[in-house]
Amino acid sequence: xxxxxxxxxxxxxxxxxxxxxxxxxxxxxxxxxxxxxxxxxxxxxxxxxxxxxxxxxxxxxxxxxxxxxxxxxxxxxxxxxxxxxxxxxxxxxxxxxxxxxxxxxxxxxxxxxxxxxxxxxxxxxxxxxxxxxxxxxxxxxxxxxxxxxxxxxxxxxxxxxxxxxxxxxxxxxxxxxxxxxxxxxxxxxxxxxxxxxxxxxxxxxxxxxxxxxxxxxxxxxxxxxxxxxxxxxxxxxxxxxxxxxxxxxxxxxxxxxxxxxxxxxxxxxxxxxxxxxxxxxxxx
Numbered sequence: 001x002x003x004x005x006x007x008x009x010x011x012x013x014x015x016x017x018x019x020x021x022x023x024x025x026x027x028x029x030x031x032x033x034x035x036x037x038x039x040x041x042x043x044x045x046x047x048x049x050x051x052x053x054x055x056x057x058x059x060x061x062x063x064x065x066x067x068x069x070x071x072x073x074x075x076x077x078x079x080x081x082x083x084x085x086x087x088x089x090x091x092x093x094x095x096x097x098x099x100x101x102x103x104x105x106x107x108x109x110x111x112x113x114x115x116x117x118x119x120x121x122x123x124x125x126x127x128x129x130x131x132x133x134x135x136x137x138x139x140x141x142x143x144x145x146x147x148x149x150x151x152x153x154x155x156x157x158x159x160x161x162x163x164x165x166x167x168x169x170x171x172x173x174x175x176x177x178x179x180x181x182x183x184x185x186x187x188x189x190x191x192x193x194x195x196x197x198x199x200x201x202x203x204x205x206x207x208x209x210x211x212x213x214x215x216x217x218x219x220x221x222x223x224x225x226x227x228x229x230x231x232x233x234x235x236x237x238x239x240x241x242x243x244x245x246x247x248x249x250x251x252x253x254x255x256x257x258x259x260x261x262x263x264x265x266x267x268x269x270x271x272x273x274x275x276x277x278x279x280x281x282x283x284x
Contacts, residue, residue: 009047011040015055019043022059023078026071027144028203029224031078042077046070072146079145083114085165086121088219091248094266095122095215098246099129102214104136109209109240111202111218113141116152116187116195117161118217123191124173133190140209142200153197155187202233212242212283219268220250227257234258238272243282246271 019039020031031039043058050070052058062074086092099106106126110119119141126137143149156177162170162185173191177184200207202221216237222230234247238261241247247262247270249255255262255270262270272282 007040007044009040009044009052010054010056012055015059018059019055019078022062023075027075027079027201028229029078030226039078043074046073046077076145076147079143079148083117085117085162087118087164088251088268090267091217091219091269092121092125094246094269095125095248096129098215099126099137104130106135106137106215107213108137108139108215109213109217110139110141111200111216111237112221113143113149113152113197114145115148116141116155116197117157118219119152119195119197120155120173120187120191122217123194124169126194127173127191133188135194137194139195141195141197143197144199144201146199149197149199153192155192156184157187159183159185203229207236207240209240211240213240213245214242215246215248216241217248219248220253222249222253231258235261238262238276239280239282241272241282243272243277245282 016036016039023029023031043055047053047055047058050058050061052061062068062070108122108126110122113119119139122139123137126135126139127133129135130137141152143152157174159176162174165174170185173188174185175188177186198208200209218234218237222233225233234255235258237247246265247255249268249270251268253268255264259273261273261276263273265271272280276282
């Protein structure tokens with residue numbers, strides 16, 4: 001990479017390395033060299049908003065006040081939020097089987113809710129299993145990014161976001177917009193009321209969560225963390241899981257390095273080992 005980009009803002013190798021170190025310390029996210037263009041394009045918006053010319057000025061501005069509200073904008077900009085309804089369908093099939101064996105109250109934590117497609121998919125699954133728009137199911141949906149959480153709470157999506165949702169589900173769970181809202185749909189109020197959205201940094205020393213959960217969805221999150229960080233995070237999640245609970249992870253993730261605490265019970269789905277249950281005192 002050349003030392004300076006032919007772009008609107010001065011962005012050097014040293015600037016990129018600073019961004020890499022800062023976002024890792026702040027959110028545990030590891031950025032490799034292939035993310036340089038992404039970093040530039042996403043943070044350039046912040047430089048433009050603050051009327052700055054150089055990335056070094058922006059980073060100096062951040063580090064001058066570690067509590068400045070711009071830190072949230074910085075973190076939001078570098079958080080990846082690719083998601084869609086019923087992503088990795090086999091997980092929702094397995095959740096459906098799991099729920100059929102449970103007799104409420106049921107608690108589920110979606111630890112990376114992004115713009116809400118995943119937690120609403122969980123809610124739809126629960127409604128279908130229990131045959132009620134008000135099942136005895138509590139869903140906590142968290143994310144680090146406050147902007148995507150706000151979108152998730154609203155539950156409003158463009159119609160193209162419903163491509164992977166069946167026509168029947170669209171009719172039952174969504175209200176189609178009219179007039180100025182044509183081309184959009186909103187998740188039904190009953191589903192929105194099933195879910196509590198809250199900001200949680202998975203790297204925080206403690207999480208504002210009450211144990212225990214029947215299911216924890218932590219999908220396509222660990223790929224952004226190194227193995228040491230993964231171990232700390234997964235152990236904390238394990239301590240929040242019921243002894244018969246399931247931990248759902250992403251299609252490219254596995255817990256081989258945590259085999260002492262988790263064992264596979266399906267395609268990228270895990271349960272606590274006997275040792276974990278004994279040492280962590282998980283609830284049934």
